[in-house]
Amino acid sequence: MSKLLFFVYSEDPETRSAASQAARATGRVEFVSEISDLVALQEILATAQIDGLYVDLSERSEELLELLESLPSPRPALILGGSNQAPPVLLRAMRLQPLDFLVEPTAAALAPHLESIASSAVARNPRRKDHRSVLAVAGSKGGVGTTFVACELASSLQQLGHRVVVVDLNLRLGDAALYFDLKPPYTLADVAKKGMALDKTFLNTAIATHLCGVRVLSGPSEVQDIGMIGANHVERALELLREDFEWIVLDLPYAWDDICLRALNLVDQILLVTHTDVPALKHTKQQLELLERFGAPADQVRVIVNRFDRSGTLTAKELSEFLEREPDLLIPADDAVASQCVNLGKLLRDVGRGGRIEEAIHQLADLSCQWVLGEAAKPRERLSLLSRMRQYVKRN
Numbered sequence: 001m002s003k004l005l006f007f008v009y010s011e012d013p014e015t016r017s018a019a020s021q022a023a024r025a026t027g028r029v030e031f032v033s034e035i036s037d038l039v040a041l042q043e044i045l046a047t048a049q050i051d052g053l054y055v056d057l058s059e060r061s062e063e064l065l066e067l068l069e070s071l072p073s074p075r076p077a078l079i080l081g082g083s084n085q086a087p088p089v090l091l092r093a094m095r096l097q098p099l100d101f102l103v104e105p106t107a108a109a110l111a112p113h114l115e116s117i118a119s120s121a122v123a124r125n126p127r128r129k130d131h132r133s134v135l136a137v138a139g140s141k142g143g144v145g146t147t148f149v150a151c152e153l154a155s156s157l158q159q160l161g162h163r164v165v166v167v168d169l170n171l172r173l174g175d176a177a178l179y180f181d182l183k184p185p186y187t188l189a190d191v192a193k194k195g196m197a198l199d200k201t202f203l204n205t206a207i208a209t210h211l212c213g214v215r216v217l218s219g220p221s222e223v224q225d226i227g228m229i230g231a232n233h234v235e236r237a238l239e240l241l242r243e244d245f246e247w248i249v250l251d252l253p254y255a256w257d258d259i260c261l262r263a264l265n266l267v268d269q270i271l272l273v274t275h276t277d278v279p280a281l282k283h284t285k286q287q288l289e290l291l292e293r294f295g296a297p298a299d300q301v302r303v304i305v306n307r308f309d310r311s312g313t314l315t316a317k318e319l320s321e322f323l324e325r326e327p328d329l330l331i332p333a334d335d336a337v338a339s340q341c342v343n344l345g346k347l348l349r350d351v352g353r354g355g356r357i358e359e360a361i362h363q364l365a366d367l368s369c370q371w372v373l374g375e376a377a378k379p380r381e382r383l384s385l386l387s388r389m390r391q392y393v394k395r396n
Protein backbone atom coordinates (compact mmCIF):
# COMPACT_ATOMS: atom_id res chain seq x y z
CA MET A 1 0.00 0.00 0.00
CA SER A 2 1.37 3.45 -0.85
CA LYS A 3 2.31 5.85 1.90
CA LEU A 4 0.63 9.16 2.58
CA LEU A 5 1.24 12.86 2.29
CA PHE A 6 -0.05 14.02 5.65
CA PHE A 7 -0.14 17.58 6.98
CA VAL A 8 -0.46 18.84 10.53
CA TYR A 9 -1.81 22.30 11.33
CA SER A 10 -1.60 23.86 14.75
CA GLU A 11 -0.61 27.26 16.08
CA ASP A 12 0.91 25.56 19.10
CA PRO A 13 4.44 24.21 18.44
CA GLU A 14 4.07 21.41 21.00
CA THR A 15 0.83 20.11 19.49
CA ARG A 16 2.35 20.38 16.00
CA SER A 17 5.36 18.34 16.90
CA ALA A 18 3.34 15.79 18.95
CA ALA A 19 0.87 15.27 16.09
CA SER A 20 3.55 14.92 13.44
CA GLN A 21 5.61 12.55 15.59
CA ALA A 22 2.49 10.49 16.21
CA ALA A 23 1.74 10.39 12.47
CA ARG A 24 5.31 9.31 11.67
CA ALA A 25 5.22 6.67 14.40
CA THR A 26 2.34 4.93 12.66
CA GLY A 27 4.70 4.06 9.77
CA ARG A 28 1.90 4.86 7.30
CA VAL A 29 3.07 8.29 6.17
CA GLU A 30 5.79 9.12 3.71
CA PHE A 31 5.82 12.80 4.45
CA VAL A 32 4.45 14.85 7.32
CA SER A 33 4.59 18.58 7.04
CA GLU A 34 3.90 20.93 9.93
CA ILE A 35 2.09 24.17 9.19
CA SER A 36 1.72 26.99 11.67
CA ASP A 37 0.02 29.75 9.78
CA LEU A 38 -3.34 30.03 8.15
CA VAL A 39 -2.14 31.56 4.87
CA ALA A 40 0.32 28.69 4.35
CA LEU A 41 -2.46 26.19 5.06
CA GLN A 42 -4.71 27.95 2.56
CA GLU A 43 -1.96 27.90 -0.06
CA ILE A 44 -1.16 24.23 0.48
CA LEU A 45 -4.81 23.21 0.34
CA ALA A 46 -5.15 25.20 -2.89
CA THR A 47 -2.15 23.69 -4.63
CA ALA A 48 -1.08 20.32 -3.25
CA GLN A 49 -3.16 17.19 -3.42
CA ILE A 50 -2.73 15.91 0.06
CA ASP A 51 -4.07 12.69 1.52
CA GLY A 52 -4.86 13.69 5.07
CA LEU A 53 -4.79 16.62 7.41
CA TYR A 54 -4.86 17.08 11.18
CA VAL A 55 -6.21 20.51 12.15
CA ASP A 56 -6.02 21.84 15.68
CA LEU A 57 -9.04 24.11 16.11
CA SER A 58 -7.95 25.57 19.48
CA GLU A 59 -7.04 28.97 17.98
CA ARG A 60 -8.71 30.87 15.12
CA SER A 61 -11.34 28.15 14.94
CA GLU A 62 -13.80 30.37 13.07
CA GLU A 63 -11.36 31.09 10.20
CA LEU A 64 -10.17 27.49 10.08
CA LEU A 65 -13.69 26.12 9.89
CA GLU A 66 -14.55 28.58 7.10
CA LEU A 67 -11.50 27.51 5.16
CA LEU A 68 -12.24 23.79 5.59
CA GLU A 69 -15.91 24.30 4.70
CA SER A 70 -14.90 26.08 1.49
CA LEU A 71 -12.87 23.11 0.24
CA PRO A 72 -14.39 21.50 -2.83
CA SER A 73 -15.07 17.80 -2.60
CA PRO A 74 -13.46 15.38 -2.45
CA ARG A 75 -11.82 16.95 0.57
CA PRO A 76 -8.64 15.48 1.99
CA ALA A 77 -9.40 13.16 4.91
CA LEU A 78 -9.69 15.31 8.01
CA ILE A 79 -8.86 14.63 11.60
CA LEU A 80 -9.84 17.54 13.80
CA GLY A 81 -8.88 18.32 17.35
CA GLY A 82 -8.00 20.93 19.92
CA SER A 83 -9.18 22.37 23.18
CA ASN A 84 -11.98 24.55 21.82
CA GLN A 85 -15.02 22.57 22.90
CA ALA A 86 -17.62 25.33 22.34
CA PRO A 87 -20.81 23.65 21.05
CA PRO A 88 -21.05 25.79 17.83
CA VAL A 89 -17.42 24.90 16.99
CA LEU A 90 -17.98 21.20 17.66
CA LEU A 91 -21.17 21.21 15.63
CA ARG A 92 -19.52 22.79 12.59
CA ALA A 93 -16.51 20.51 13.03
CA MET A 94 -18.77 17.44 12.98
CA ARG A 95 -20.54 18.65 9.82
CA LEU A 96 -17.18 18.45 8.07
CA GLN A 97 -17.38 14.70 8.68
CA PRO A 98 -13.90 14.30 10.09
CA LEU A 99 -12.59 10.81 10.70
CA ASP A 100 -12.25 11.73 14.36
CA PHE A 101 -12.00 14.58 16.84
CA LEU A 102 -8.86 14.04 18.88
CA VAL A 103 -8.06 16.40 21.72
CA GLU A 104 -4.65 14.70 21.87
CA PRO A 105 -3.42 13.26 18.59
CA THR A 106 -1.50 10.19 19.78
CA ALA A 107 0.01 7.56 17.47
CA ALA A 108 -2.44 4.93 18.75
CA ALA A 109 -5.40 7.20 17.96
CA LEU A 110 -4.09 8.25 14.53
CA ALA A 111 -2.97 4.79 13.32
CA PRO A 112 -6.36 3.28 12.36
CA HIS A 113 -7.37 6.49 10.56
CA LEU A 114 -4.12 6.67 8.59
CA GLU A 115 -4.64 3.02 7.64
CA SER A 116 -8.06 3.79 6.19
CA ILE A 117 -6.82 6.96 4.46
CA ALA A 118 -4.06 4.89 2.84
CA SER A 119 -6.55 2.40 1.36
CA SER A 120 -8.79 5.13 -0.01
CA ALA A 121 -5.85 7.21 -1.36
CA VAL A 122 -4.99 4.39 -3.76
CA ALA A 123 -8.61 4.06 -4.81
CA ARG A 124 -8.88 7.84 -5.40
CA ASN A 125 -5.79 8.05 -7.53
CA PRO A 126 -5.28 4.79 -9.40
CA ARG A 127 -2.43 6.24 -11.51
CA ARG A 128 -0.43 6.33 -8.32
CA LYS A 129 -0.09 2.56 -8.48
CA ASP A 130 0.57 1.95 -12.07
CA HIS A 131 2.96 4.43 -13.52
CA ARG A 132 6.57 5.02 -12.72
CA SER A 133 8.32 7.41 -15.05
CA VAL A 134 11.74 8.94 -15.32
CA LEU A 135 12.17 12.29 -17.07
CA ALA A 136 15.66 13.53 -17.89
CA VAL A 137 16.00 17.29 -18.26
CA ALA A 138 19.21 18.27 -20.03
CA GLY A 139 20.40 21.66 -21.19
CA SER A 140 22.23 22.47 -24.40
CA LYS A 141 24.72 24.57 -22.43
CA GLY A 142 25.04 26.10 -18.97
CA GLY A 143 22.56 28.77 -17.98
CA VAL A 144 19.71 27.88 -20.35
CA GLY A 145 17.40 27.15 -17.39
CA THR A 146 17.69 23.36 -17.11
CA THR A 147 17.60 23.23 -13.33
CA PHE A 148 14.88 25.85 -13.18
CA VAL A 149 12.70 23.88 -15.63
CA ALA A 150 13.44 20.54 -13.91
CA CYS A 151 12.52 21.84 -10.45
CA GLU A 152 9.42 23.72 -11.60
CA LEU A 153 8.27 20.73 -13.64
CA ALA A 154 8.64 18.58 -10.51
CA SER A 155 6.59 21.09 -8.54
CA SER A 156 3.88 21.18 -11.21
CA LEU A 157 3.66 17.36 -11.39
CA GLN A 158 3.41 17.32 -7.61
CA GLN A 159 0.46 19.71 -7.83
CA LEU A 160 -1.32 17.06 -9.89
CA GLY A 161 -1.15 14.85 -6.84
CA HIS A 162 1.85 12.77 -7.91
CA ARG A 163 4.85 11.76 -5.84
CA VAL A 164 7.90 13.39 -7.33
CA VAL A 165 11.62 13.27 -6.64
CA VAL A 166 14.30 15.38 -8.31
CA VAL A 167 17.72 13.74 -8.64
CA ASP A 168 20.56 16.18 -9.26
CA LEU A 169 23.13 14.53 -11.52
CA ASN A 170 25.25 17.68 -11.80
CA LEU A 171 27.94 16.18 -9.64
CA ARG A 172 29.97 19.35 -9.96
CA LEU A 173 28.10 22.47 -8.86
CA GLY A 174 24.66 20.89 -8.65
CA ASP A 175 22.11 23.41 -7.46
CA ALA A 176 18.71 21.68 -7.55
CA ALA A 177 18.49 21.71 -3.73
CA LEU A 178 19.10 25.47 -3.76
CA TYR A 179 16.15 25.99 -6.09
CA PHE A 180 14.04 24.42 -3.32
CA ASP A 181 15.93 26.34 -0.64
CA LEU A 182 16.97 23.05 0.95
CA LYS A 183 20.24 22.17 2.63
CA PRO A 184 20.12 18.38 2.58
CA PRO A 185 22.29 16.70 5.21
CA TYR A 186 22.89 13.76 2.85
CA THR A 187 23.72 13.65 -0.85
CA LEU A 188 24.39 11.20 -3.66
CA ALA A 189 27.86 10.73 -2.15
CA ASP A 190 26.30 9.16 1.00
CA VAL A 191 24.10 7.02 -1.23
CA ALA A 192 27.20 5.86 -3.14
CA LYS A 193 29.02 5.05 0.12
CA LYS A 194 26.35 2.43 0.83
CA GLY A 195 27.20 0.70 -2.46
CA MET A 196 24.93 -2.15 -3.43
CA ALA A 197 23.79 -2.42 0.21
CA LEU A 198 21.74 0.74 -0.34
CA ASP A 199 18.19 0.21 0.83
CA LYS A 200 15.01 2.25 0.82
CA THR A 201 15.23 3.18 4.47
CA PHE A 202 18.57 4.90 4.01
CA LEU A 203 17.56 6.41 0.68
CA ASN A 204 14.46 7.85 2.28
CA THR A 205 16.51 9.65 4.90
CA ALA A 206 18.98 10.88 2.26
CA ILE A 207 16.37 12.70 0.23
CA ALA A 208 15.34 16.11 1.45
CA THR A 209 11.70 17.22 1.43
CA HIS A 210 10.39 20.61 0.36
CA LEU A 211 7.32 21.96 2.12
CA CYS A 212 5.28 21.35 -1.06
CA GLY A 213 6.10 17.63 -0.88
CA VAL A 214 8.67 17.40 -3.71
CA ARG A 215 11.71 15.37 -2.63
CA VAL A 216 15.27 16.12 -3.71
CA LEU A 217 18.33 13.89 -3.89
CA SER A 218 21.13 16.37 -4.27
CA GLY A 219 24.62 16.11 -5.71
CA PRO A 220 27.70 15.89 -3.47
CA SER A 221 28.58 18.97 -1.47
CA GLU A 222 32.32 18.18 -1.37
CA VAL A 223 34.35 18.11 -4.60
CA GLN A 224 36.49 15.22 -3.34
CA ASP A 225 33.36 13.02 -3.09
CA ILE A 226 32.54 13.23 -6.79
CA GLY A 227 34.90 10.40 -7.73
CA MET A 228 33.21 7.88 -5.47
CA ILE A 229 29.88 8.13 -7.32
CA GLY A 230 29.58 5.57 -10.08
CA ALA A 231 26.90 4.86 -12.67
CA ASN A 232 25.94 1.67 -10.80
CA HIS A 233 25.19 3.67 -7.63
CA VAL A 234 22.91 5.99 -9.55
CA GLU A 235 21.20 3.05 -11.28
CA ARG A 236 20.60 1.37 -7.92
CA ALA A 237 19.16 4.57 -6.43
CA LEU A 238 16.86 5.07 -9.43
CA GLU A 239 15.69 1.47 -9.23
CA LEU A 240 14.68 1.96 -5.58
CA LEU A 241 13.14 5.40 -6.16
CA ARG A 242 11.04 3.98 -8.99
CA GLU A 243 9.22 1.83 -6.43
CA ASP A 244 7.99 4.86 -4.46
CA PHE A 245 7.68 7.76 -6.88
CA GLU A 246 5.48 8.26 -9.91
CA TRP A 247 7.99 10.71 -11.33
CA ILE A 248 11.74 10.87 -11.07
CA VAL A 249 13.02 14.09 -12.63
CA LEU A 250 16.74 14.02 -13.43
CA ASP A 251 18.58 17.32 -13.64
CA LEU A 252 21.43 16.49 -16.03
CA PRO A 253 24.58 18.48 -16.78
CA TYR A 254 24.96 19.63 -20.39
CA ALA A 255 28.15 17.59 -20.85
CA TRP A 256 27.12 13.94 -20.54
CA ASP A 257 29.48 11.64 -18.70
CA ASP A 258 29.20 7.88 -18.26
CA ILE A 259 26.76 8.33 -15.35
CA CYS A 260 24.44 10.47 -17.50
CA LEU A 261 24.59 8.11 -20.47
CA ARG A 262 23.77 5.09 -18.28
CA ALA A 263 20.95 7.05 -16.61
CA LEU A 264 19.61 8.12 -20.03
CA ASN A 265 19.22 4.42 -20.79
CA LEU A 266 16.64 4.17 -18.02
CA VAL A 267 14.55 7.21 -18.80
CA ASP A 268 11.12 7.43 -20.39
CA GLN A 269 11.49 10.93 -21.82
CA ILE A 270 14.43 13.20 -22.50
CA LEU A 271 13.64 16.92 -22.40
CA LEU A 272 16.34 18.99 -24.08
CA VAL A 273 16.20 22.54 -22.79
CA THR A 274 17.64 25.22 -25.03
CA HIS A 275 17.76 28.91 -25.72
CA THR A 276 17.14 31.12 -28.69
CA ASP A 277 20.82 31.74 -29.37
CA VAL A 278 22.77 30.07 -32.10
CA PRO A 279 25.41 28.28 -29.96
CA ALA A 280 22.69 26.80 -27.72
CA LEU A 281 20.60 25.67 -30.71
CA LYS A 282 23.67 24.20 -32.38
CA HIS A 283 24.43 22.13 -29.31
CA THR A 284 20.80 20.96 -29.17
CA LYS A 285 21.14 19.71 -32.74
CA GLN A 286 24.27 17.81 -31.75
CA GLN A 287 22.45 16.31 -28.75
CA LEU A 288 19.56 15.27 -31.01
CA GLU A 289 21.99 13.59 -33.43
CA LEU A 290 23.81 11.84 -30.60
CA LEU A 291 20.56 10.52 -29.14
CA GLU A 292 19.47 9.31 -32.57
CA ARG A 293 22.79 7.49 -33.01
CA PHE A 294 22.29 5.88 -29.59
CA GLY A 295 18.94 4.62 -30.81
CA ALA A 296 16.70 6.80 -28.62
CA PRO A 297 13.22 6.64 -30.21
CA ALA A 298 12.13 10.00 -31.68
CA ASP A 299 9.01 10.08 -29.50
CA GLN A 300 11.15 9.95 -26.37
CA VAL A 301 13.09 13.10 -27.14
CA ARG A 302 11.56 16.57 -26.77
CA VAL A 303 12.88 20.06 -27.31
CA ILE A 304 11.91 22.83 -24.91
CA VAL A 305 12.92 26.35 -25.85
CA ASN A 306 13.24 28.32 -22.65
CA ARG A 307 13.34 32.13 -22.26
CA PHE A 308 11.62 32.54 -25.58
CA ASP A 309 11.11 36.18 -26.34
CA ARG A 310 8.69 37.02 -29.15
CA SER A 311 10.50 40.26 -29.81
CA GLY A 312 13.88 38.47 -29.95
CA THR A 313 16.05 38.03 -33.03
CA LEU A 314 14.80 34.52 -33.88
CA THR A 315 11.15 33.89 -34.66
CA ALA A 316 9.45 30.59 -33.81
CA LYS A 317 9.58 29.71 -37.54
CA GLU A 318 13.32 30.37 -37.78
CA LEU A 319 13.84 28.29 -34.66
CA SER A 320 12.06 25.32 -36.23
CA GLU A 321 14.05 25.71 -39.44
CA PHE A 322 17.31 25.81 -37.51
CA LEU A 323 16.42 22.74 -35.42
CA GLU A 324 14.79 20.94 -38.36
CA ARG A 325 11.90 20.12 -36.06
CA GLU A 326 9.17 21.91 -34.20
CA PRO A 327 10.05 22.66 -30.60
CA ASP A 328 7.66 20.79 -28.29
CA LEU A 329 7.20 23.81 -26.04
CA LEU A 330 8.22 27.45 -25.83
CA ILE A 331 8.63 28.81 -22.31
CA PRO A 332 8.49 32.60 -22.26
CA ALA A 333 11.18 34.78 -20.75
CA ASP A 334 10.30 36.56 -17.54
CA ASP A 335 13.45 37.78 -15.87
CA ALA A 336 11.70 39.41 -12.91
CA VAL A 337 9.79 36.27 -11.87
CA ALA A 338 12.64 33.84 -12.59
CA SER A 339 15.24 35.83 -10.70
CA GLN A 340 12.88 36.17 -7.75
CA CYS A 341 12.58 32.36 -7.68
CA VAL A 342 16.29 31.78 -7.97
CA ASN A 343 17.41 34.44 -5.55
CA LEU A 344 14.80 33.77 -2.88
CA GLY A 345 14.87 29.97 -3.24
CA LYS A 346 11.15 30.03 -4.00
CA LEU A 347 9.03 28.18 -6.53
CA LEU A 348 6.79 29.75 -9.15
CA ARG A 349 3.82 28.57 -7.08
CA ASP A 350 5.06 31.01 -4.40
CA VAL A 351 6.04 34.00 -6.51
CA GLY A 352 4.68 33.71 -10.02
CA ARG A 353 1.23 32.27 -9.56
CA GLY A 354 -0.79 32.57 -12.72
CA GLY A 355 2.15 34.07 -14.62
CA ARG A 356 3.26 33.17 -18.14
CA ILE A 357 6.17 30.95 -17.11
CA GLU A 358 4.02 29.03 -14.64
CA GLU A 359 1.37 28.50 -17.30
CA ALA A 360 4.00 27.07 -19.68
CA ILE A 361 5.43 24.82 -16.96
CA HIS A 362 1.95 23.44 -16.19
CA GLN A 363 1.60 22.79 -19.91
CA LEU A 364 4.90 20.91 -19.79
CA ALA A 365 3.65 18.80 -16.87
CA ASP A 366 0.44 17.98 -18.78
CA LEU A 367 2.46 17.15 -21.90
CA SER A 368 4.79 14.93 -19.86
CA CYS A 369 1.74 13.00 -18.62
CA GLN A 370 0.56 12.61 -22.21
CA TRP A 371 3.99 11.57 -23.51
CA VAL A 372 4.37 8.97 -20.82
CA LEU A 373 0.82 7.81 -20.27
CA GLY A 374 -0.52 8.35 -23.77
CA GLU A 375 -3.99 9.57 -24.60
CA ALA A 376 -5.30 8.32 -21.25
CA ALA A 377 -3.68 11.29 -19.57
CA LYS A 378 -6.20 14.10 -19.80
CA PRO A 379 -4.89 17.42 -18.49
CA ARG A 380 -6.09 17.78 -14.91
CA GLU A 381 -7.15 20.96 -13.36
CA ARG A 382 -5.11 22.67 -10.73
CA LEU A 383 -7.12 25.11 -8.70
CA SER A 384 -5.43 28.48 -8.57
CA LEU A 385 -5.25 30.30 -5.29
CA LEU A 386 -7.34 33.02 -6.91
CA SER A 387 -10.18 30.68 -7.82
CA ARG A 388 -10.07 29.19 -4.34
CA MET A 389 -10.21 32.66 -2.80
CA ARG A 390 -13.18 33.50 -5.04
CA GLN A 391 -15.02 30.42 -3.80
CA TYR A 392 -14.15 31.39 -0.27
CA VAL A 393 -15.36 34.96 -0.69
CA LYS A 394 -18.55 33.89 -2.50
CA ARG A 395 -19.57 31.76 0.46
CA ASN A 396 -19.24 34.67 2.84
Ligand SMILES: Nc1ncnc2c1ncn2[C@@H]1O[C@H](COP(=O)(O)OP(=O)(O)O)[C@@H](O)[C@H]1O
Nearest residue numbers: 139142143144145146147148307333334335338
Ligand atom coordinates in the same frame (compact mmCIF):
# COMPACT_ATOMS: atom_id res chain seq x y z
N1 LIG B 1 11.98 31.45 -18.56
C1 LIG B 1 12.93 32.17 -17.97
N2 LIG B 1 12.89 33.53 -18.02
C2 LIG B 1 13.86 34.27 -17.43
N3 LIG B 1 14.91 33.75 -16.76
C3 LIG B 1 15.01 32.42 -16.69
C4 LIG B 1 14.02 31.55 -17.27
N4 LIG B 1 14.38 30.26 -17.01
C5 LIG B 1 15.52 30.33 -16.28
N5 LIG B 1 15.91 31.60 -16.10
C6 LIG B 1 17.12 32.05 -15.38
O1 LIG B 1 18.26 31.49 -15.96
C7 LIG B 1 19.28 31.33 -15.01
C8 LIG B 1 19.94 29.97 -15.17
O2 LIG B 1 19.01 28.97 -14.85
P1 LIG B 1 19.48 27.50 -14.45
O3 LIG B 1 18.27 26.67 -14.35
O4 LIG B 1 20.34 27.52 -13.22
O5 LIG B 1 20.37 27.10 -15.72
P2 LIG B 1 21.13 25.73 -16.03
O6 LIG B 1 20.70 24.70 -15.04
O7 LIG B 1 20.77 25.40 -17.43
O8 LIG B 1 22.59 26.07 -15.89
C9 LIG B 1 18.64 31.51 -13.66
O9 LIG B 1 19.07 32.72 -13.12
C10 LIG B 1 17.16 31.57 -13.95
O10 LIG B 1 16.52 32.50 -13.13
Ligand SMILES: [Mg+2]
Nearest residue numbers: 146147170175
Ligand atom coordinates in the same frame (compact mmCIF):
# COMPACT_ATOMS: atom_id res chain seq x y z
MG1 LIG C 1 21.76 23.60 -13.63
